[in-house]
Amino acid sequence: MPRISSKIVEVVIFRKKDVPEFLVLKRADNDRIYPGLWQLVSGGIKRGEKAHEAAIREVNEEIGVKPKRFYNTPLTNTFYFFTNDAVNLSPVFAAEVDGSTKVKLSGEHKEFQWLKKEDAISLLVWPGQKEAISVVNDYILNESPSRKFMEIKIR
Numbered sequence: 804m805p806r807i808s809s810k811i812v813e814v815v816i817f818r819k820k821d822v823p824e825f826l827v828l829k830r831a832d833n834d835r836i837y838p839g840l841w842q843l844v845s846g847g848i849k850r851g852e853k854a855h856e857a858a859i860r861e862v863n864e865e866i867g868v869k870p871k872r873f874y875n876t877p878l879t880n881t882f883y884f885f886t887n888d889a890v891n892l893s894p895v896f897a898a899e900v901d902g903s904t905k906v907k908l909s910g911e912h913k914e915f916q917w918l919k920k921e922d923a924i925s926l927l928v929w930p931g932q933k934e935a936i937s938v939v940n941d942y943i944l945n946e947s948p949s950r951k952f953m954e955i956k957i958r
Contacts, residue, residue, distance in 0.1 A: 805888045807892065874950075878931075
């Protein structure tokens with residue numbers, strides 16, 4: 804029987820230009836997990852770390868940026884991973900960065916693109932990550948009344 808695991812976070816990075824743009828990352832070709840796959844910022848939660856702390860750390864590690872604003876979202880991605888026979892629950896966060904932010908990729912990724920919503924969604928493979936972009940667009944960028952309850956103040 805598969806176990807339930809929650810050791811991964813995902814982060815939708817966005818910036819506000821003329822229209823909102825979303826950051827997608829392409830995994831390095833030599834990466835052992837999903838080489839060449841387009842994805843959002845994602846990564847593991849370390850022992851003793853809260854999910855939102857892991858998400859902020861992963862943003863810094865993967866793209867070398869500190870978010871301007873940071874949000875919890877009303878979405879948790881769920882997926883089964885056969886290698887460890889686990890159903891994974893992955894909290895999804897959103898990070899706003901300045902429009903002029905310079906992305907500095909870690910060795911985990913080889914390429915990035917800033918894209919409009921539809922274009923970002925078309926590059927992503929996983930349904931949960933596609934949905935995450937739409938959720939961030941609907942709940943945060945469109946300034947839904949719940950937006951103020953989702954912001955996490957960062958230092």
